[in-house]
Amino acid sequence: MTGRPPSDLATEAFEAQRERLRAVAYRVLGSHADAEDVVQEAWMRLVRQDEATIDNLSGWLTTVVGRISLDVLRSRRAHPETAYGQESAELVVTPADEPAPDEQVALADSVGLALLFVLDSLGPSERLAFVLHDMFAVPFRDIGQILGKSTEATKMIASRARRKVRATDRPTGPGREHREVVQAFRLAALGGDFEALLRVLDPNVKLTVHTPDGVVVTLGATRVATGARTFGGQAARHRSVLVNGVPGHMSWRADGTPLSVAAFTVSEGRIVDIHIIVDPVGLAAIDLPAPT
CATH class of the missing domain: 3.10.450.50 (Nuclear Transport Factor 2; Chain: A,)
Structure with a gap:
């Protein structure tokens, strides 16, 4: 962490990703207000991150938004x-x-x-895996990193979520x-x-x-x-x-x-x-x- 503001290039890249990140968070959370908060938190984490450690900004931001959204989902389950x-x-x-x-x-x-x-x-892990993979084509490997699961385990979670969605009228x-x-x-x-x-x-x-x-x-x-x-x-x-x-x-x-x-x-x-x-x-x- 450097505490330095992101470069102009990183700022422009973030703004170019903002709508997609907001869409990801909204689909995961079902709340525009929560989605906005998640995207803002992702920006704050980018501010604190050393840009030199980020190889793929789009993927990094998606991972960050996914992790924050997962924390929100789990908090909801703990405090319904x-x-x-x-x-x-x-x-x-x-x-x-x-x-x-x-x-x-x-x-x-x-x-x-x-x-x-x-x-x-759906459970938090199922919902996140379903939304990221089936709606936004995020690779299972990347979703697994968010969930702390292997790629194969993540595929099984997404498959289980998909069956539940299809079974619902x-x-x-x-x-x-x-x-x-x-x-x-x-x-x-x-x-x-x-x-x-x-x-x-x-x-x-x-x-x-x-x-x-x-x-x-x-x-x-x-x-x-x-x-x-x-x-x-x-x-x-x-x-x-x-x-x-x-x-x-x-x-x-x-x-x-x-x-x-x-x-x-x-x-x-x-x-x-x-x-x-x-x-x-x-x-x-x-x-x-x-x-x-």
Whole structure:
């Protein structure tokens, strides 16, 4: 470490890599704010690094961003109650029925974002290996250096992650079965039907609720069904929506103010992951009127 600022050449090279590095961090972390922080930290590490020790700046920066992102993922696992920032402003919420042409464009752009819901089910090492190799073509050898694994072990981790992603119902256009499962959940929640809720929930379902006070994570069908049955009675109006390309629904109170927006990930006919926004600030950013 020299403490000297990077040369003009290194600075220009970093700026040329900034968007790619931000894209890598965002795909790994699912948060624009966290991705920005990771890229800034990578810059600070470059400032402290002796440039003479860097043979390939692009590869070095990718490795640094990967390592920092992995640390963030592991921290989330250790402290799930603080796993995510308030990312509701990034949601693309559109009506599920007959979208207008401009909404079709928004949905097409959001297909990649829908993958983030699936990636949440992967472990930190699996997620990093899948994103770096399958999305950014980083060699397994380089990913292994980040994970502290051999090349062969890294290939196995990525392969395991790939199988999980493929096994999850992540349609480029929401499938009929997926919508029917979500609709069944909604009706069961509104009717307070505990048994019906259990039928559509995976035993290991994960519920992530974004509240004004932070993020609350609930695991397991029984606990999720209990909460859904209680919460369902608060809504007066409802509308089926697409949330980042994933089937969901939005609810409003009797006075027309938004109550919640939910997105669901479905696998083998059951809901495996639910993201719900109840934070009023996040809901206010969603421009979708209550049904009359």
